[in-house]
Amino acid sequence: MAEAPPTPSLVRTGVGALALSVLVASLGTSAANVALPTIAVDLEGTFAQTQWVALAYLLAMTATSLTVGHLGDLLGRRRVLLGGIAVFSFSAVLCAIAPTPGMLVAARALQGIGAAVMMTLPLARARDTVPPERLGAIMGLLGTTAAVGTASGPALGGLLITVAGWPAIFAAMAPLGLLAALLVGRSAGETPHTTPRQGRFDVAGVLLLTGAVALYTLGVTDAGAADSWPSTFLLAGATAMVALFAVQESRAAHPILPLSLLKVCAVSLGAVLNLIVGTVMMSTLVVGPFFLAGALHLPPAAIGATMAAGPVASILSGVLAGRAVDRFGARGMTTVGLTTMIAGSLALALLPATWGLPGYITGTVLLAPGYQLFLAANNTGVLGATPPGRRGVTSGLLGLSRNLGLVTGASVLAALFASTAGATEIDTASADALMTALRTTFLTTTAMLGVAVLLSLSPSRPDPQAVDR
Secondary structure (H helix, E strand, O other), X not given: OOOOOOOHHHHHHHHHHHHXXXXXXXXXXXXXXXXXXXXXXXXXXXXXXXXXXXHHHHHHHHHHHHHHHHHHHHHOHHHHHHHHHHHHHHHHHHHHHOOOHHHHHHHHHHHHHHHHHHHHHHHHHHHHHOOHHHHHHHHHHHHHHHHHHHHHHHHHHHHXXXXXXXXXXXXXXXXXXXXXXXXXXXXXXXXXXXXXXOOOOOHHHHHHHHHHHHHHHHHHHXXXXXXXXXXXXXXXXXXXXXXXXXXXXXXXOOOOOOHHHHOOHHHHHHHHHHHHHHHHHHHHHHHHHHHHHHOOOOOHHXXXXXXXXXXXXXXXXXXXXXXXXXXXXXXXXXXXHHHHHHHHHHHHHHXXXXXXXXXXXXXXXXXXXHHHHHHHHHHHHHHHOOOHHHHHHHHHHHHHHHHHHHHHXXXXXXXXXXXXXXXXXXXXXXXXXXXXHHHHHHHHHHHHHHHHHHHHOOOOOOOOOOOOO
């Protein structure tokens, strides 16, 4: 029997639940990083062990994003979202009471799995429950809440450490997660198009995909090291696992990533654009601090304030970007967003040499709203072209491509910046060398975004009907 459409009050409750889920997961990404030095001292951990507190969360979130989307399609997206929030909140408590670095890393990996659910399924749930004419605005809102979480995490984490120590950062996430679960529980249930589907879980596909993502992440992270031969074997292993994954998905009765879905032009193209843009955006986070400190000689407080300009611009522009998508269409706004990002990337490459700090800020303030517009438009267009029964796995594909882009930007573009600066240690490079490295890095990202614009302008081909296997 068909269910009635959700009432406006249920839609509002559901949107609030989705926004809070994304906000809390984003806080989990950034708030813990500020605590790493304190954790190293309190738990007597090494630098490498402590770094894994952050890496385990990101690696688990990346490796499982497609899996949790697949689970949402099989078991019901609302049910899996509630389960993911429960895992996130429980693991937050485990993090707060962890007595050793190893146990903290394990708890953070578990929390990353919960975060994957909380970042992935809200996109699919929004497409399920929000009227199509308002979908862009909701995607813009979710982008804004993600930016708020990422931007406010370090400040909130620093405050909690000062008041109650580093465990308070994780302890504070548990009640926020429970509040999100309460709102999700009060939101609309599964719609006729999102009822759970019967099917055997693709265990082999999950293992192969998780292994490929893990090997790629470790390989590309190690690629910039002086002794980089291990990265060659790691990346070769990742390539082999991707090939085996493709074979497995072509044979599985209920694949985690149906190959027919990739034949939908909007879906495959959207994932590629997401990867390119994720790579570009991460470059500002890893390159910026070194340039600001070494070339412009800013103190840490000024660096933090400068780095906040982009997130603030994202917060202010997110909802407006979503409304523009609703009014003018997803495809055109995808191109406009990418073009705005090109302007920002060019400004970062050229303006700091003559304008100094104002030139750098101009670039970041142009780049961030372009990113928000791209994100809202791309998510809206991709999910709008996805069959209802595949929206969970498509949301997972978007999350996977974005996170792989972030990993690639953090390693490859950072290595490009360091090598162009021409110094063994980046803090010994001259101001002129760092200026040259900044220009080279962002001219490279400009070229990447130019390719993305050309892809977004490619002639639209009729999408083959997806096979709902």
